[in-house]
Amino acid sequence: MEALSNRKKVLEQKPMNFWERMYLPAIFKGMAITFRHMFKPKETVFYPEVQREFSENWRGMHSLKRDEEGRERCTACGLCALSCPAEAITMVAAERKKGEEALYREEKYAATYEINMLRCIFCGLCEEACPKEAIYLDGPIVPADYLRKDFIYGKDKLVEKPLTELTK
């Protein structure tokens, strides 16, 4: 059949000459490339000990933020769960009691907040939907684990450490 684009290269099948039949020049050429790489900087890192810097728009594990006074920003409005295309987020709201003003910023807060990291696709829509700037995907890679249930992250893993613990 006639070629349409004419970009096909036609290879000529010729018998090899003497040098090609010795293979030695080809071997030395290959070895030269191999040894040259020994003196070049390494492209790989020893991962768990050494970690690469993430790019600026990296989206990793979620963290629930606190405000400047150390109170939780999340008010359990449910917009993250609504925007989540993978339905990974669930929460239960509760009313702030008297005396808890230092813990939660608004009168409603998330009593439980769970993200299923196996469902999450790290699209960042929850971050975008949040009206309180409470959730950011600024963490590291979600670590591996053995059981499915251990991938459901609760508030213990998601909420930022309080300011007092950070300054210690």
Added chain:
Amino acid sequence: MSDKVKVTIDGIAVEVAPGTTILNAARQIGGDIVPPAMCYYSKLEGSGGKCRTCLVKVSKGSEKDPRPMPKLVASCRTTVMDGMEVENITSPEVVEARKGVVEMLLINHPLDCPVCDQAGECSLQDLGFEHGAAQTRYEFDRRTFERIDIGDKIQLHMNRCILCYRCTYVADQLTDGRCHGVIGRGDHAEISTYIEKAVDNDYSGNMIDVCPVGALTDKTFRFKNRVWFTKPVDAHRDCPTCSGKVTLWYKGEEVIRVTARKDQYNEVEEFICNTCRFDKKSTSDWVIEGPTAIRHDSVISSNHYETLKPLPVIQKNEKLIEANLEQFQKTQKD
């Protein structure tokens, strides 16, 4: 002489009975040309004329007196005349004025939709979304009130109130003896029971339904869930005091809220009693009719399944369980 008068709204002619307001004439036509209303409530006598969101331009007064009305008029309070011509969304003046009214309504309205239980079915939210500006020019602090307790069934958030007076009309017209009202003037006007008396009456719960914002919300539903995660289902029961026709709001198997049925203008079809609203919260109390029709552009209709009980996400696969037996047993233990 015919007993109907002809009125043209945004170029659409309609014949209505004399004495009809422009707003109701527009509702007979329906569609986009219906002015929004925050305070007018067709089931409550005397309501309307307070929020000014329903302003329209009357470009021709009537057949006999074709002069236009000098100012924009509140369509919920102005009755039609024969040959009247009204401009609503076709008039840039009206659109501009409505934007201003929304800005005025939002001056003192707190920006706490993430906390508010009304969010998702709030008339002011819809109004602000459609007509309002994204920013406020108001530089001062919003008005705030001390929170008062008006009983264990109804939660009052005075900060959110837009003073539409609907709840006072409910108390006047549905219940015997109103014990709450609007106290104070101007910026200090507030809904209150004066001596912190609990609003407790057979029909007082309807204040929750008529409230266009989140000022009066159901205390039994308070922070239980967001409106758009619940599923509305029409149901009825034999109620000795009211019609018993309600909407049940399901979360899973549980009825977490009961409200009256609402029409397309967010007005209740029939008022329901407090027994139906607060005390009958199990499926066995009700005869289920079917899912409530929700406008597809409403946030309530998002994330909903066609079936009442969604299918399990993970199907029980015997082969897979057999293969992952060790792991499966580990999860069963905890």
